[in-house]
Amino acid sequence: MGSLPLVSIIMPCYNSKDYLKRSLGSVLSQTYSNIELVLVDDGSNDNTLEIAKSYIPKFSDKGYEINIIQQTNQGPGYAAINGLEKAKGEFVSYLDSDDMLLPQSVEVRATILIDNPQCNCSRTNGYKVFESNLDGKDLIVVNDEEKYSKNMFEDLVLGKANNFPGTFMVRTSALQSYYKDKSILKSDFGQNLQMLMPGTWKSESIYVDRPLMKYIMRQGSHSHPKSVEEKLRLSHGYYQIRSQMLDVLDYDFTDLKHQMEIVFTRIWISIVLQYPFKEDEKDKQKKLYYKYYNHLKSIGGLNLEYRTANAAFEHSKYLMYYRILYKMFRYCPLNLAEVFVKCWA
Numbered sequence: 162m163g164s165l166p167l168v169s170i171i172m173p174c175y176n177s178k179d180y181l182k183r184s185l186g187s188v189l190s191q192t193y194s195n196i197e198l199v200l201v202d203d204g205s206n207d208n209t210l211e212i213a214k215s216y217i218p219k220f221s222d223k224g225y226e227i228n229i230i231q232q233t234n235q236g237p238g239y240a241a242i243n244g245l246e247k248a249k250g251e252f253v254s255y256l257d258s259d260d261m262l263l264p265q266s267v268e269v270r271a272t273i274l275i276d277n278p279q280c281n282c283s284r285t286n287g288y289k290v291f292e293s294n295l296d297g298k299d300l301i302v303v304n305d306e307e308k309y310s311k312n313m314f315e316d317l318v319l320g321k322a323n324n325f326p327g328t329f330m331v332r333t334s335a336l337q338s339y340y341k342d343k344s345i346l347k348s349d350f351g352q353n354l355q356m357l358m359p360g361t362w363k364s365e366s367i368y369v370d371r372p373l374m375k376y377i378m379r380q381g382s383h384s385h386p387k388s389v390e391e392k393l394r395l396s397h398g399y400y401q402i403r404s405q406m407l408d409v410l411d412y413d414f415t416d417l418k419h420q421m422e423i424v425f426t427r428i429w430i431s432i433v434l435q436y437p438f439k440e441d442e443k444d445k446q447k448k449l450y451y452k453y454y455n456h457l458k459s460i461g462g463l464n465l466e467y468r469t470a471n472a473a474f475e476h477s478k479y480l481m482y483y484r485i486l487y488k489m490f491r492y493c494p495l496n497l498a499e500v501f502v503k504c505w506a
Contacts (some may be wrong), residue, residue, distance in 0.1 A: 165195040168271050168330070169250030173240035173352075175203040177258040178212060180377070185216050187261040189223055193268040197226040201244040204234030209258075241352035242345050245336075253333055255326035255353060259377050261295075262327060266373035270330035273367045280367050281335035282313065282360035287328045287374040300372060301325055313366040317357055318403050318417060319424050324353040327374035331360030339409065346405055350398025358406045389436040389449070393429060400425040423462035429453045434470060450474055 170188060174181060188198055198220065202210045213229050220227040232243060241255060252274055256262060266285065273283035286308075290297035302308055307322050316322035336345070339359030346355050360366070403421060407414045430453045438446040454471060457463060 166251035169197045169248035169253045171199045171244035173201045173237045174258040176205045176207045177209045178207045180259040190264045191267045199228045199244040201230045201240040203240040236349045238348045238352045242347045254330040261375040263373045281332040281364035282366040283330045284368045286372045314361040335359045348402045426457045
């Protein structure tokens, strides 16, 4: 199938009938000529599988391969890794079954890897859009520090960089080198890091600042939970898979793990502070908050922002103002927490 390296796109699917055609169509629209789609049906009970099979002749007409795998329901993380283990491509990427690739996405990312043998991971930008407005133009990556990071591996571990499927592509040999004789880790909490951390470990990661995919947000989806318990459960899972990925390597990550523990404990505090608890849930909020705040204190992670958060929490009438300031922290160069403390004083 041509002289270009084979690119494998892994697509886990579960009850995807409402948007699968759109996603498959975006793969068929690619300008790159050598693509394998590994579609893993994770025990769907709608007609996802029938839709996927109906696309076999369309992929054949395009000159693409499509490998459809059926499994009992195990969750999207397991489905994605099961698909990754079956991929034959020299380069691999993920695409969620409700997202879309823009036509040059695969070509741009693959060309980076072809032209830069020292690079194991290529990255592009993308759009975050809602199902109700697919023409939205909100960019996934807006921070120059993230765009041109020299240490993407550490940024991924510490949650400083996005790991949206469809924006990355990884050289398969990097996975083989990272895991060696070990199996790829499977988890309920995503699958992207199992590919991206090997792709960025001791390797250059090249970024092209072009939006070449659409990440489509749906209320109540796996990545957009509603309850505080589910938000915390997912965040703890994302912390756990990062820790497990570091353990795969025979390397001393003591300092990085400590930084990661501080980062995620702060995230858990922020989840509790930001969640709109009802009046009869205040005791639950206090219990969760002090659990994480006291742990952050014990590991040396307190800073002015979180001392401010504690003051706001203990004086509940100020909590609303803190929530407003929290939303502004990432967009304003001033240390608004410091301003807030001085105003109180």
